[in-house]
Amino acid sequence: MSEQTADQKIVVITGASSGIGRGAAIEIAARGMGVIATYNARPEGAERTVADILENGGTAVALPLDIGRTDTFPDFTDALTGVLKSEWNKGRIHALVNNAGFGGGMGFEEMTEEAFDAYYRVLLRGPYFLTQALLPLIETGGSIVNTSSSAVRPGDTEPGYSGYAAMKAGLVTATRFLAKELSSRSIRVNSIAPGPTRTRLADNAFERFPQVIDGIAAKTAFGRIGEPADVGKVIAFLVSDDSAWITGQDIQAAGGYAL
Structure with missing residues (x-):
């Protein structure tokens, strides 16, 4: 174990196989922090994120x-604990970035309960209870960052x-309350609201429909x-x-979108 590894802060970033999560992982690693990049459907994307970080000395x-x-969160917590020990000889993480999610619009008249529940599970319930599950592993003075959206703000309707x-707005509200609840451990809780960003959301819409850009x-x-790096740096x-x-x-990290 190197001296750098012994002193490193470790950050968990969900949804780091592409887009904002990948951009955040690379920027965080560039600041000397260790990264645990999670993925769901695209393991090859997460491995590419890891490879890029390793190639640059992270x-x-x-x-x-x-x-x-x-x-699945208990099993993930166990796996995370094992990786922290085997890779960094640590028992704590410094920060959690709740970034994983999906986009794509659906009109109100077409909305189904199944689709609404999917938004809820992935965009609000998941980040909320993952934070709860990992809270014992977050060190005092650590940080939690939730990816919200400029869609919760007036002007981007x-x-x-x-x-x-609605789910992103719920996450923003939860962020504010958790900042109060976790302040006794000096854990900071913030959210970041990207505007339109070149990611794979909405089935890679910007690549499929470049005429809308x-x-x-x-x-x-x-x-x-x-670009992912714009938001990743923040x-x-x-x-x-x-x-x-x-x-x-x-x-808001949106380049002045809908001012």
Whole structure:
């Protein structure tokens, strides 16, 4: 075990096989922190994230996790505990980034209970109870970051996103309350609200329909859509000690979208 590994802070990032999760993993590793990158359907993506981190001198491991199945969280916690010991000789993590999720709109009249429940399981219940499951492993003075969405803010109200936005709004509210509840351990809890970002969400919509990009980009102050690294850098800041005086906030990282 190297001296760097002994002193490293370790961060769990859910949904790190692509998009914002991958961008956050790479940026966090670039700050010298160890990364545990979780994946569900795309193990090859998570392994690529890990490989990129290792090639640049960082430390990282990939673990499977289905954020929509809370019954699997005890086994994931056991696997995480084992990896912490075997890879870093540690018993605690510094931070948890609840990023895993899915997008895609569905009109209110077409919404089904099954689709609504899927939004709930993955976007709200999963992050909430994963945080509860991993809380004993988060060190005092650590950090929790929840990925919300600019869709919860006035000005970004697109038809077809009522179910998605309702869950993200619930996550933002839970973030604020958890910041209060966990303050006795000096654990910071914040959320980050990305705007339109080039990810694989909505079945890789930006790649399949590039013609929509210019219209969306025109709604941002900077005239472009976001890249995973844009949001990843803000997440890396929020899990680092540089953000030690920030908690209970929903921080928009959207390039001035829908101002």
